[in-house]
Amino acid sequence: MTVNLQLGIFYALLAGTLWGIGPLLLKKGMALSNVSTATLIEQYVSVMFLVVLAAAQGELLRLDISAKAFWAFAAAGMLGASFGKIFYYKGIDTVGASKATSVKNGSPILTTILAVIFLGEELTFPIAIGVVLIVIGVLVLTKIEAKGGESPSPAVYFFYPLLAAICFGINPVFKKIGVDAASLPIIGALITQSGALIVILTVGRFLKIRPKWERVPTKSLIYFALAGITEALGSLFTFYALNYAPTVLVSPLWRISPLVTFILAHFTLKGIEVVTLRDGVGAIFTVGGVFVLSQG
Secondary structure, eight states: OOOOHHHHHHHHHHHHHHHHHHHHHHHHHHTSSOHHHHHHHHHHHHHHHHHHHHHHHTOTTOOOOOHHHHHHHHHHHHIIIIIIHHHHHHHHHHHOHHHHHHHHTTTHHHHHHHHHHHSOOOOOHHHHHHHHHHHHHHHHHTOOOOGGGOOOOHHHHTHHHHHHHHHHHHHHHHHHHHHHHOOOHHHHHHHHHHHHHHHHHHGGGGGTOOOOOOOOOHHHHHHHHHHHHHHHHHHHHHHHHHHHSOHHHHHHHGGGHHHHHHHHHHHHOTTTOOOOHHHHHHHHHHHHHHHHHHTO
16 A cells, blocks of 8 residues: 555545535435435446446456455445445435435444454544544434424434444445555446445345336436446545555545535525534534544
8 A cells, every 4th residue: 555645635535525415416316206216327327437437547457456355345335335325325315315424424433443453553542532523423413303292213213324324334444455455446446336236236126226117307317327426436536545545544534425415405405305503513523523533
């Protein structure tokens, strides 16, 4: 690995920005469509975009990738980019883009623990403080007031976003293992996204994500395709980030996405989703934890 912390941070923040825009595109598209269609189109576009990019960069026919790197990339895709994505999109559909994104971005807690245990990375005091701030942010977001004075259980209300957080928390560890074994970021992103597509097309049917021919409104199709491109580029930039910096630094940083989503949702999802001050406070705590973590 070539160590260049500033470059790693740049790529991580760029990935987070793109991943903050993606949920808004999906939510806009799902106003006229559904989660299953959004997931499939977004993933198809993501894979095809990376195929074209890999071909253009001459990485598509690289045969020197090790088995360790291949299976690490595949595992990252099958876990984070598939099950994590399915749970995440269901969360967007049930609790909204801003809440689902913020809860899902509690995943650095798990990533940090796993990186220390399995990758031998250092756990510092700033990292511990950052984890606490992220937990506070998630707790603020789970304070939901239901109609009629009844408060739903946060565990039930945020069931899908929390599952997504677990999947996305494990995902960077596999990515880092793959990057250390083979410095091929585009191929890594392509294998990850392709593995995710395979899982979505097979196991996804158990979560009501199944391919079928149906008419998709042009407006939704455009939104889903754009979301696919942001997903592909976001994934690619995480591999670049991990190529230059440790997991405990860059993995939390690309979780800047909830703040991006929150700010843009206020202006772009009017009439589709209500974004409250509480959502903003939760996002600020979460992102504050992310930046404190980055100082570790």
